[in-house]
Amino acid sequence: MSPAGAAGARVELADWGWRHSGRSGWSLRGVDLVIEPGQRVLLLGASGAGKSTLLHAMAGLTGASGAISGDEEGRLRIDGGPADAARGSLALVSQDPETQLVMARSGDDVAFGPENLGLERAEIWTRVHDALDEVGFGYGPDRPTAALSGGEKQRLVLAGALAMRPRLLLLDEPTANLDRTGADRVRRVLEHLLRGSEATMVLVEHRVAEVVGGAANAGEAEEAVSGLVDRVVVVEPGGGVVADGAPSAVFAGHGRSLAEQGVWVPGREPRPRLQPGTPGPAVIEAADCTARAPGGIGLLDSPGGRVLHGAAAEVRSGAATALTGPNGAGKSTLLGLLAGLDAPEAGTVAPRGRLADVSTRPLAKWPARRLARHVGTVFQHAEDQFVTASVRDELAFAPRRAGMGPREVRRRVDELLERLRLTGLAAVHPFTLSGGEKRRLSVATALSSGASHAPDVLLLDEPTFGQDMRTWRELVELLAELRADGRAVVTATHDSVLLDCFCDVEIALKDGYTRPPIARTGAAVGDGDSGGAAGSGPAETDGGHGHDGERGSG
Amino acid sequence: MSAAGAHGGEERPRARSRPGPNRVAAAEPATAKREPVPAGGGSASSDGTDTCGSGARPAGRGFARRAWLPGADPAGKLLAAVLVTAGLIPVVDPVTSGIVLAAGLMLVPFAGLGRARLLALSVPLLLMGTSIGLVNLVFGEEGPMGALGAAARLLAIALPSLLAAITSDPTDMADSLVQRLRVPERPAIAVLAALRLVPLLVEHWRALGRARRARGLDAGGNPARAVAIFAGKAFALLVRAIRTGTLLAMAMDARGFAGGPRSHARLSVWRRGDTALIAGTLLLLGTAHTLSLAAGTWTPLTF
Numbered sequence: 050m051s052p053a054g055a056a057g058a059r060v061e062l063a064d065w066g067w068r069h070s071g072r073s074g075w076s077l078r079g080v081d082l083v084i085e086p087g088q089r090v091l092l093l094g095a096s097g098a099g100k101s102t103l104l105h106a107m108a109g110l111t112g113a114s115g116a117i118s119g120d121e122e123g124r125l126r127i128d129g130g131p132a133d134a135a136r137g138s139l140a141l142v143s144q145d146p147e148t149q150l151v152m153a154r155s156g157d158d159v160a161f162g163p164e165n166l167g168l169e170r171a172e173i174w175t176r177v178h179d180a181l182d183e184v185g186f187g188y189g190p191d192r193p194t195a196a197l198s199g200g201e202k203q204r205l206v207l208a209g210a211l212a213m214r215p216r217l218l219l220l221d222e223p224t225a226n227l228d229r230t231g232a233d234r235v236r237r238v239l240e241h242l243l244r245g246s247e248a249t250m251v252l253v254e255h256r257v258a259e260v261v262g263g264a265a266n267a268g269e270a271e272e273a274v275s276g277l278v279d280r281v282v283v284v285e286p287g288g289g290v291v292a293d294g295a296p297s298a299v300f301a302g303h304g305r306s307l308a309e310q311g312v313w314v315p316g317r318e319p320r321p322r323l324q325p326g327t328p329g330p331a332v333i334e335a336a337d338c339t340a341r342a343p344g345g346i347g348l349l350d351s352p353g354g355r356v357l358h359g360a361a362a363e364v365r366s367g368a369a370t371a372l373t374g375p376n377g378a379g380k381s382t383l384l385g386l387l388a389g390l391d392a393p394e395a396g397t398v399a400p401r402g403r404l405a406d407v408s409t410r411p412l413a414k415w416p417a418r419r420l421a422r423h424v425g426t427v428f429q430h431a432e433d434q435f436v437t438a439s440v441r442d443e444l445a446f447a448p449r450r451a452g453m454g455p456r457e458v459r460r461r462v463d464e465l466l467e468r469l470r471l472t473g474l475a476a477v478h479p480f481t482l483s484g485g486e487k488r489r490l491s492v493a494t495a496l497s498s499g500a501s502h503a504p505d506v507l508l509l510d511e512p513t514f515g516q517d518m519r520t521w522r523e524l525v526e527l528l529a530e531l532r533a534d535g536r537a538v539v540t541a542t543h544d545s546v547l548l549d550c551f552c553d554v555e556i557a558l559k560d561g562y563t564r565p566p567i568a569r570t571g572a573a574v575g576d577g578d579s580g581g582a583a584g585s586g587p588a589e590t591d592g593g594h595g596h597d598g599e600r601g602s603g
Numbered sequence: 604m605s606a607a608g609a610h611g612g613e614e615r616p617r618a619r620s621r622p623g624p625n626r627v628a629a630a631e632p633a634t635a636k637r638e639p640v641p642a643g644g645g646s647a648s649s650d651g652t653d654t655c656g657s658g659a660r661p662a663g664r665g666f667a668r669r670a671w672l673p674g675a676d677p678a679g680k681l682l683a684a685v686l687v688t689a690g691l692i693p694v695v696d697p698v699t700s701g702i703v704l705a706a707g708l709m710l711v712p713f714a715g716l717g718r719a720r721l722l723a724l725s726v727p728l729l730l731m732g733t734s735i736g737l738v739n740l741v742f743g744e745e746g747p748m749g750a751l752g753a754a755a756r757l758l759a760i761a762l763p764s765l766l767a768a769i770t771s772d773p774t775d776m777a778d779s780l781v782q783r784l785r786v787p788e789r790p791a792i793a794v795l796a797a798l799r800l801v802p803l804l805v806e807h808w809r810a811l812g813r814a815r816r817a818r819g820l821d822a823g824g825n826p827a828r829a830v831a832i833f834a835g836k837a838f839a840l841l842v843r844a845i846r847t848g849t850l851l852a853m854a855m856d857a858r859g860f861a862g863g864p865r866s867h868a869r870l871s872v873w874r875r876g877d878t879a880l881i882a883g884t885l886l887l888l889g890t891a892h893t894l895s896l897a898a899g900t901w902t903p904l905t906f
Contacts, residue, residue, distance in 0.1 A: 105853070108857045109856075109857070110853055110856060110857060116849060116852055116853040116856055117853070133861075136856070136857070136859050136861060137859035137863070139857070140857065140858070141854070141857040143850075143854065145850070147803055147847075148847055148850035148851045148854060149850075149851070149854040150799065151792070151795070151796045151799065151851070151854075151855060151858075152774060152795065152796075152799070153772075153773065153774050153795070153798070153799055154774060157774055157868065157869065160868035160869075161855075161858060161860075161868075162858040162859055163866075163868070164865050164866050164867060164868050165858060165859035165860050165863070165865055166859055166863075166866075167863060167864050167865060167866045168866055169866065170866065170867065170868060170870065173866070173868045174868065177868075194799070195799070195802060209858065210858075213858065213859065343809060385813070388817065389816075390813045390816055390817055391813075416821060416823050417815065417816045417817075417818075417819050417820055417821035417823075418819045418820075418821070418823070420816065420817075420819065421816075421817065421818055421819025422819065425817070426813075426817040428810070428813075428814065428817075430810075432843070433810040433811075433813070433814055434814055434817075434818075435814070436814055436815055436818050436820065436835075436839070438842075446818065447818070447819075450819055478842075480842070480843075480846055494818070
């Protein structure tokens with residue numbers, strides 16, 4: 050129906066605003082924006098600024114018949130008509146591939162959109178094959194979608210969008226949920242697309258460098274951005290467009306304020322100089338651990354494959370330990386063992402030192418209450434963290450269980466809400482927060498009982514992935530504070546900046562085997578030897594959170 | 604609409620070279636498309652998903668070569684199972700049901716099921732049959748013949764449905780139901796999409812348990828608290844399932860699912876074998892009833 054390489058759509062917003070139902074504040078208001086056919090727009094803004102909402106509105110999901118309910122004001126037109134009338138000529142790619150795939154077989158999934166367009170069978174399969182080729186899928190169309198990795202799934206989602214030959218392509222942080230390898234491949238496909246297609250494109254991505262490739266310095270990155278997007282539009286939480294123009298102009302004129310709002314502006318990445326840790330005695334020791342991936346639950350399901358083989362790791366107090374390695378190497382599994390959440394198939398995970406004083410039983414056998422008091426865990430997917438139905442209850446959960454009185458709990462929670470910039474959202478369900486807000490809350494739940502009640506060991510699975518820069522900086526400073534306080538911090542991470550500036554010991558994993566620990570940041574791995582660099586880095590202490598924009602912009 | 608259009612896409616040129624309304628000829632590329640496993644496709648994880656989420660694939664991995672039932676049209680199999688149910692509900696004697704059950708059992712080798720699956724399926728079936736037979740024997744008024752009849756009837760009705768379900772790929776089933784039996788399209792697709800989410804729910808359940816342990820919630824041997832925690836987890840799973848469903852519905856909407864007529868990427872092919880299956884089922888039911896009548900054992904259901 051629509052010819053190959055259809056011309057782009059024109060998007061027009063006039064004094065447009067949106068308020069989610071059940072919220073008192075507007076996500077966006079007074080948005081005036083015209084996107085001409087074929088333009089490639091990078092949409093930026095702080096976490097929770099309504100970027101995703103704007104994309105969903107353009108995708109026609111907020112109209113009267115749409116899936117998202119709320120109050121709308123002003124005017125939104127795609128090619129002069131309402132957005133839901135333009136469905137079929139636009140495509141949306143969101144963060145999580147799991148909730149975007151429809152069919153059990155890859156080819157069938159890509160065909161789903163073209164089927165909805167009512168295309169001829171031959172045309173559908175031509176498009177399916179073209180789209181799969183375009184994203185470098187690498188498997189046949191019969192590949193079960195469930196057997197794909199996260200990155201492969203996201204490329205399949207992208208293929209499903211391309212097969213519709215959209216005139217308007219909307220991309221909502223398409224790489225945020227992916228590991229580095231997966232993100233790299235999706236990014237390469239995007240680069241190729243952005244160069245070759247005539248469709249109008251709107252891209253949300255707070256990690257600009259993630260889109261444009263690993264540009265080393267500001268000039269290079271800006272050049273790369275201008276090669277791919279013609280225009281950068283910045284929106285403000287509860288407001289409208291605050292900056293709009295060519296990438297170089299926007300970054301030159303607003304780079305500093307954008308960085309303060311948490312946008313990863315090229316050339317303004319944070320380089321916090323933190324005092325290295327002083328590794329103390331071991332608190333958890335894993336020896337010779339073997340573990341399997343969880344199998345299915347069905348009668349006919351076989352147990353999962355082995356993901357750890359004789360892994361060994363030592364967690365020291367006062368130090369930051371990083372578990373690194375490619376996707377599937379067993380980082381998360383090892384983290385789960387060290388956290389006492391899962392028991393190894395063979396081998397031991399035993400408390401040592403301070404923790405052995407509490408109990409000498411294997412960590413996986415500790416009652417949950419005791420475990421939570423001494424060992425905190427922050428899951429990779431923030432939604433996995435939440436056990437209550439409101440933001441306030443999430444934060445009050447730990448203080449209540451630590452035995453604080455209602456008045457003190459209230460005071461603590463209010464203070465935390467303020468610090469997390471979630472004050473207006475205390476009553477909402479955690480799932481309804483934006484991606485960045487959920488992340489902040491999930492980390493806070495592990496620490497909400499206060500510094501004196503903080504767990505001896507805090508384990509975080511990919512804590513910085515997909516974070517905006519402001520959250521990133523606050524998180525790293527918070528973790529450094531804990532470490533300076535003698536706590537052990539363990540992170541499974543791909544983030545090289547985090548690794549360079551914060552981690553003391555790196556334990557690399559490959560195919561389920563651990564390598565011997567490597568010392569980083571000048572901290573010694575040897576027994577009790579303290580770090581060499583004497584107090585040159587200003588390890589931030591409390592009070593600096595939330596309003597120290599200067600640090601990252603040096 | 605001619606059958607010449609490719610249903611798989613893999614074999615399009617061949618399909619086009621043999622145009623015409625001959626469905627059987629056009630069917631061959633469809634099976635050919637399913638045979639080859641894509642490079643790297645035979646991994647352990649894909650095996651796991653086959654068993655976990657989607658059940659059978661026609662003549663695919665996990666089925667023996669002579670397996671014929673997985674290749675049959677899913678709607679045909681379902682129709683045959685419905686016919687058997689309708690044909691056996693009015694009679695309670697062991698002879699009619701026994702003949703149908705024997706025929707059903709003869710089909711089992713052609714289902715291409717592995718030993719593990721066969722065992723996993725037969726154990727609950729046998730338990731079911733034995734227990735209903737025993738209950739009827741002890742409490743029933745019909746004596747041993749009535750008990751045997753109840754057991755045979757139950758198994759004879761259950762077996763074809765089970766075979767139809769386990770030898771049909773859900774996607775093929777939906778295609779077939781929509782294209783052959785004119786089942787409304789949107790609900791069928793919605794069920795398919797929901798099926799894809801089942802493994803995801805299993806993962807969510809596990810994550811909910813780990814989150815509770817990490818946050819310090821466990822029963823600690825207290826049954827009342829165990830019930831409370833289970834209820835909390837179940838509710839949280841419901842919330843997550845609804846949320847996941849909403850997000851998926853949004854994604855489907857954005858892909859144009861909301862309105863307008865759809866076309867079909869996969870052609871559901873009705874073959875001679877499928878007609879034969881239906882005809883055979885009718886013949887079998889007729890024979891069973893006739894033989895039972897002739898033997899004087901035929902007993903109608905009475906209230």
